[in-house]
Amino acid sequence: MKSKFSNSFLLITLAIVFTISLTFASIELPRLADNLLHQNYNFVNVYTGGDDLQELKTELFIRHFHLRTIGYLCLAAIIILIIIGFATNKSGFASLGAFAIFLPVFGHFAATMFFLGGLGFLRLLWLPGLDVTFDIMKIGDAVFIPYRIIIDAFNLVGINLNTILPYILIGIGLLIFCFGTIVWFYTYYNQKELADISIYKNSRHPQYLGWIIWSYGILFLPGVNMKQSYEISDSLPWLLSTLIIIGVAMMEEIKLSKKFGIRYENYRRRSFFMFPLPKYFCKVITSPFKAFFKKYYPTKKSEIVLVLTFYFFLISIITVLLNTFAQMKVPGKWIFESQDTRSVAELKYDFVTNSDRKEKYELSQLLVAKGDSSVQIFIDLLKNKDLVVREFSADALGVLISDKAVDPLITALNENNWRVQSSIINTLGKYSSEYAVNSLVKLLESESTITKQSAANALSKSCTPAAQNILIEKLASGKIKPTNSLLICIAKSNNEEAIDLLINFSTNENIEIRQTSVIGLMFLKSPKSIPILKKLSNDADWEVRLYAEEAIKEISNQTNST
DSSP states (O other): OHHHHHHHHHHHHHHHHHHHHHHHHHHHHHHHHHHHHHHHSOOOSOOTTOOHHHHHHHHHHHHHTTHHHHHHHHHHHHHHHHHHHHHTTOHHHHHHHHHHHHGGGGGGGOOSSSTTSGGGGGGGGGHHHHTTOGGGGGTTGGGGHHHHHHHHHHHHTTOOOTTTHHHHHHHHHHHHHHHHHHHHHHHHHTTOSSOOSGGGGTOSOHHHHHHHHHHHHHHTSOOSOOOGGGOOOOHHHHHHHHHHHHHHHHHHHHHHHHHHTHHHHHHHHHSOSSSOOOHHHHHHHHHHHHHHHSSSSOOSHHHHHHHHHHHHHHHHHHHHHHHHHSEEEETTEEEOOOOOOOOHHHHHHHHHHOOOHHHHHHHHHHHHTTGGGGHHHHHHHTTOSOHHHHHHHHHHHTTSOOGGGHHHHHHGGGOSSHHHHHHHHHHHTTOOOHHHHHHHHHHTTOSOHHHHHHHHHHHHHHOOHHHHHHHHHHHHHTSSOOOHHHHHHHHTSOOHHHHHHHHHHTTOSSHHHHHHHHHHHHHHTOGGGHHHHHHHTTOSSHHHHHHHHHHHHHHHHHHHHO
């Protein structure tokens, strides 16, 4: 009796020690690895979801280092590994594949806005999906619901788990995993063929259960990336890896059932597959399988594949429905906002009379959503005494592009407030009409440096041939300063003078201007720029070197093809 107690105490102690160690490693090692990568390797200084130039820089980075090929090959290797695991009954291969699919989730620790920066480079495995759309990673968002249920349930009794719950889940998952592993070793050491004691009484696959709970906690660990524009959901990888693990467990049960026969069937009846749940829930969860195959457990691999495919599509459909009719503010919490029923007149009144800037902006967006019926309202409000109303009205007319807004916007250019005037200028830049372009060209002669530069940047947005010509002239004379948008605009002109300007700016002291100038020369593909590009291949800035090498390739390919 004493010996049995000592062995149990030792097992529990070992499980707790391993759990604490692995919990710490799960949280801290990714951060340390991310910091180390940032200190020793260069990543492009862009953020995913930015403008066309930033997206181009991202693409050039991926292309230069052949990252797309590497990512596709790695994902293919993982898929092959999983298929081999199921085909040959080697559960270790399939489990390893499941972990590899989940591994890039640690990329959300990355302290950069670039989605492949730092530890984010692991997301190379997901490039086949990310190349389609980043939103594809949200297909499994419905898996966040249990997390939100736990948070809200504890909130009802005054307990806030928002910060600590991820760590609790990680710890619980690792404790179950470690304890299950130790019990399995104990069973093996005592030469018992079937582990059906201790934790195995409640879960036939405690290691897999522990891994699933641990990885679920990892999903919610706070990362430093906050902007939605480059946030990549981790729900799809977790869903896929979890389904694979469940499939592996089912495959092992088929083998054990064949090996132990009635003994294993009796063990099945008195234990749970993974997570102990009330019998009612177990029946609901397994009902699709019973309906499909008229039995309680799969006996063929094809049955495992079909049932897991069914649950994948079920969760995906739930996610699509939720994301269609609601907006997810935080993981697992969808806000079902009823459509605003206020009329255009009512929204206009609230927009003008409200004193809160944020609420004014939201009201302006509701008016924008009303479409063309709001255009005249915003035109009239360009004369409103409230400068915030004038500013947001000008911004709104940049979304609701309408020819009848051009004249009122040009008239409003005599605005005294620089912030409102900047909004008007910026909006006019989105209109390609000759009248709008000419009005912005006149502002290039303004005595105000801010007005002049704002007008130039606005012209670069319309980027009509007339705008390109005047921008080239003003840049050449030094009357306006080069910016990324200006350089990209003149690079689209296929103008000989533009080539000379970009060659000149490619040696600018400003690193960002040098980078954009080189990319501009790539657009123009002029053999005339080859000498400077070769020189820039040894530039002090690694991004300039990268873009210069890619530009030389582009120009050489065009020269060879002609």
